[in-house]
Amino acid sequence: MSGTDDRLAVSVVVATYNRCELLPQAIQSLLAQDSNGLEYEVIVVDNNSTDKTRDVVNSFSDSDHRVRYVFEGRQGNSYARNAGINESRSSIVAFIDDDIRADRDWIGTIKSTFDEHPEIGFIGGKVLPIWTVEPPHWLTSRHWMPLGLQDHGDEEFYLEPARVTGVISANLAVRRDLLEQVGMFSPKFQLVRGSIGGMEDHELVNQMWREGAIGMYVPQLRVETPVDRDRMRKRYHRRWHKSHGQNYALMREERMEKASWHLFGVPAHLYRQAILDVVGLITNWIRQREEAAFLCEGHLWFFFGFLWQRARDLSKAT
Numbered sequence: 001m002s003g004t005d006d007r008l009a010v011s012v013v014v015a016t017y018n019r020c021e022l023l024p025q026a027i028q029s030l031l032a033q034d035s036n037g038l039e040y041e042v043i044v045v046d047n048n049s050t051d052k053t054r055d056v057v058n059s060f061s062d063s064d065h066r067v068r069y070v071f072e073g074r075q076g077n078s079y080a081r082n083a084g085i086n087e088s089r090s091s092i093v094a095f096i097d098d099d100i101r102a103d104r105d106w107i108g109t110i111k112s113t114f115d116e117h118p119e120i121g122f123i124g125g126k127v128l129p130i131w132t133v134e135p136p137h138w139l140t141s142r143h144w145m146p147l148g149l150q151d152h153g154d155e156e157f158y159l160e161p162a163r164v165t166g167v168i169s170a171n172l173a174v175r176r177d178l179l180e181q182v183g184m185f186s187p188k189f190q191l192v193r194g195s196i197g198g199m200e201d202h203e204l205v206n207q208m209w210r211e212g213a214i215g216m217y218v219p220q221l222r223v224e225t226p227v228d229r230d231r232m233r234k235r236y237h238r239r240w241h242k243s244h245g246q247n248y249a250l251m252r253e254e255r256m257e258k259a260s261w262h263l264f265g266v267p268a269h270l271y272r273q274a275i276l277d278v279v280g281l282i283t284n285w286i287r288q289r290e291e292a293a294f295l296c297e298g299h300l301w302f303f304f305g306f307l308w309q310r311a312r313d314l315s316k317a318t
Contacts, residue, residue: 004176005089009038009111011176013084015077016098017047020056022226027060027067029101033108040107043087045070047080078185078200081169085176085184094173096223097148101130103222110173113218121213122174122205124159124167125221126151133229138291143298146240147227152217159205159215167215169201171223174208182207189247199247206253234294241298245305249313265310274303 012030016023023044030042044057044067054069061067072083085093094110096102103109113123127150129135141151148170159167169185182204189199208215230236248256249265259267277296284293 003089004091006091007039008041008090009035010040010092010094010107010173011084011088011090012040012042012094012096012107013045013081013088014042014096014098015045015047015080015084016049016053017075017080018049018051018053019098020049020051020053022099023053023056024060026096026098026100026102027057029104030096030107031060031064031066032104033102033106034104035107038107038111040066041089042067043070043084044068045072045080045084045087047077048073048075074187076187077169078187078189081200082184085179088176091176092173093176093179095169095171097170097225100127100170100223100225103224106221106223109218109221113216113221114173114175117216119214120158120216121178121208122159122167122172122215123218123221124150124173124215125171125218126223127168127170128222128224130224130226132226133232135227135232138294139232140291142291142295143237146237146244146298147231148225149227152219154219156219157217159217161209167201167205167217169204170225171221172201173221178208178211178213182211189251199244199251203251237294237298238301241301242305242308245302245307246309248302249306249309264307265314266307270303270306274300277303 014026027042027044033040046053046057046069048071057067057069061069068087070083070087072080081095092110092114109125110123114120127148129144129147129149144150148168150168184204185200186203189203205215257267259269261268263271277299280296281293281300284296
């Protein structure tokens, strides 16, 4: 890792791949911060893009010393974010996605939260939608996870194993020494081009918890992201839930694996939940509750992905 520069309040890492049309809005939102004199840097990691990403970043870095370009040829979000961490110089490293628009007080909120709470190691906040078209009526907040959105309410609370609430790297900040301690993002569970449902964020949080760190959900830490029409379609959500199940099966998380019995490597509670979801799917369709029915269907796609991955692992082992 680079040496720490005490003058920098925050290092922001933006991993990007072939998003040169969306990327400028993310960078502009970071450079337009009401930071009250805080110094910070924006590290844009080009994850082997084939479009004009480098030209876009250079158009900002040529006129603003806060922006830095980094190239990472190994494909995947974890590789890209880790490259950004290695280039960071602040004691706090923050992450947003390349299509994110940060609120004007985003940097200031990160710095003040860590200053006021020395006991915490990481923070996350709201990721809210910018709908590019009117969303379908079934697409309520209960279906936000496949869209990379989150809103856990308007009250701060600690993030710890006793209260399992996810945070995502579209709006995440971590103390740099904690990242060094846990070994950063795992490539094993990362998103790569063409894939969805990655688990690198969840795996990182689990690592931090295992090291005894606690986090905090900060509702004032807000970003927005556009949601395109394709991700509002049910086929995208089905594919996401199946991939999410596969990744959970690969992760072998302790809470997920704990069960009185397993069948084909799948814990008993997932079979019980699948039965409940089949009943719920049928019942809600009969009652014409499309949103609730599709929620049950999403759970079943997760179960199918989990079962498929475990069956695949068993076939490899024999």
